[in-house]
Amino acid sequence: MIQHEETSQHTSLALFCKVVDNYGDIGICWRLARQLQREHGIHVQLWVDDLASFQRICPGLTLEIDRQFKAEVEICWWKNQELEFTPSEIADIVIEFFACDIPPSYITAMSQCSERPVWFNLEGLTAEEWVEGCHRLPSSHPRLPLTKYFFFPGFNERTGGLMFEAELENQRLAFLANSELKNDFLKNLGLDEADLSTFKVSLFCYPHAPVASLLDALIATERPTFLLVPEGVASATLNSFFGRELKSGETVSRGNLRVRIFPFLAQDDYDRLLWACDFNFVRGEDSFVRAQWAQIPFVWHIYPQDDNLHHKKLRAFLSTYTPINDALRDLSFAWNEVMQVSDWTALWTKVTDQHLQTQLQTQEWARQKRKNGDLSANLLRFAKEIKQKSA
Numbered sequence: 001m002i003q004h005e006e007t008s009q010h011t012s013l014a015l016f017c018k019v020v021d022n023y024g025d026i027g028i029c030w031r032l033a034r035q036l037q038r039e040h041g042i043h044v045q046l047w048v049d050d051l052a053s054f055q056r057i058c059p060g061l062t063l064e065i066d067r068q069f070k071a072e073v074e075i076c077w078w079k080n081q082e083l084e085f086t087p088s089e090i091a092d093i094v095i096e097f098f099a100c101d102i103p104p105s106y107i108t109a110m111s112q113c114s115e116r117p118v119w120f121n122l123e124g125l126t127a128e129e130w131v132e133g134c135h136r137l138p139s140s141h142p143r144l145p146l147t148k149y150f151f152f153p154g155f156n157e158r159t160g161g162l163m164f165e166a167e168l169e170n171q172r173l174a175f176l177a178n179s180e181l182k183n184d185f186l187k188n189l190g191l192d193e194a195d196l197s198t199f200k201v202s203l204f205c206y207p208h209a210p211v212a213s214l215l216d217a218l219i220a221t222e223r224p225t226f227l228l229v230p231e232g233v234a235s236a237t238l239n240s241f242f243g244r245e246l247k248s249g250e251t252v253s254r255g256n257l258r259v260r261i262f263p264f265l266a267q268d269d270y271d272r273l274l275w276a277c278d279f280n281f282v283r284g285e286d287s288f289v290r291a292q293w294a295q296i297p298f299v300w301h302i303y304p305q306d307d308n309l310h311h312k313k314l315r316a317f318l319s320t321y322t323p324i325n326d327a328l329r330d331l332s333f334a335w336n337e338v339m340q341v342s343d344w345t346a347l348w349t350k351v352t353d354q355h356l357q358t359q360l361q362t363q364e365w366a367r368q369k370r371k372n373g374d375l376s377a378n379l380l381r382f383a384k385e386i387k388q389k390s391a
């Protein structure tokens with residue numbers, strides 16, 4: 001265990017996660033919970049309302065039990081809002097993820113603690129400037145003697161930074177330096193010996209992504225491509241494109257393209273997939289951040305929002321993202337339907353022509369972002385400041 005100076009072995013933390021949809025909510029919370037436990041020695045209770053979604057990225061999880069331990073994190077089933085709590089059960093630090101409504105009894109019990117917990121609302125990631133004004137803002141409870149603080153992840157030092165584990169970069173480098181390990185990983189996903197040297201692309205996107213246009217381009221393009229697709233991703237489009245239902249464990253070929261569908265990966269293996277590929281299509285929030293730590297060129301499929309708010313967020317990110325070039329920007333806009341592209345093959349060719357240069361720039365980007373510090377450590381440092389001020 002790596003012990004950081006700012007926390008004690010005995011700190012406890014409750015992290016409340018409501019799964020709104022997909023895997024990002026629990027993906028981020030599971031990552032944060034493990035890191036707080038492993039790197040800071042904190043006793044973490046992860047309260048989750050949807051254990052079935054959680055099970056997809058954490059295959060060892062048991063459904064429908066109240067409490068279980070995984071990776072030394074106490075996983076608690078947040079069955080409903082009627083759960084009852086007493087002050088003795090309240091953690092030192094309480095995090096509600098994405099403004100989820102934590103059980104009323106938990107809030108009442110927090111207010112009754114002789115030493116009140118530090119309470120955070122951990123918000124979603126955006127590169128928009130307004131977060132800098134809201135990061136660390138307090139909000140007083142309307143009735144109870146409690147204050148909640150907003151904590152925003154982000155891309156500069158005026159935000160909470162991005163989450164990265166202390167060992168992440170070493171693990172990535174060790175994986176890439178060991179070609180046997182990397183090849184075995186890819187073979188386990190179903191690649192043949194001959195596929196290993198092919199340009200590898202991973203695909204994780206929302207169902208409305210223009211996957212058929214991409215497939216057409218990959219088939220037509222001169223450079224052979226191997227597309228790696230976790231089961232369930234873009235399945236309707238893939239099935240209609242290939243004219244039948246593709247099953248997990250199948251490889252299909254057309255033109256210069258081979259496509260492999262494989263079971264959804266455990267979260268750490270998904271990182272390995274991003275490291276092992278030459279280009280990654282990612283989405284939402286967590287895979288988007290992991291693609292940046294993978295230091296491989298990527299395109300982000302942003303989570304759709306009403307009134308095309310997500311287009312604003314996409315532009316905000318692309319305007320700060322230094323590895324961007326015209327071709328990658330056009331592909332990002334086309335992938336997110338901000339603009340129409342008539343010749344996907346030409347666009348993809350332009351993107352891959354600049355692959356090496358982009359890849360080098362992604363390394364510099366990751367180096368710069370690491371300077372903002374890791375989100376978990378930044379959050380704990382802030383918790384300590386709050387505690388000291390209120391003492």
Ligand SMILES: Cc1cn([C@H]2C[C@H](O)[C@@H](COP(=O)(O)OP(=O)(O)O[C@H]3O[C@@H](C)[C@H](O)[C@@H](O)[C@H]3O)O2)c(=O)[nH]c1=O
Binds near residue numbers: 021024267268283
């Ligand atoms: C493809 C794949 C992903 N994963 C993990 C990586 C991430 O932790 C998680 C996916 O989360 P994301 O990338 O964030 O995409 P996402 O779309 O699944 O999640 C979210 O996006 C947010 C913006 C929204 O707020 C959420 O409500 C949610 O929709 O699943 C695996 O563990 N194995 C896999 O095979």
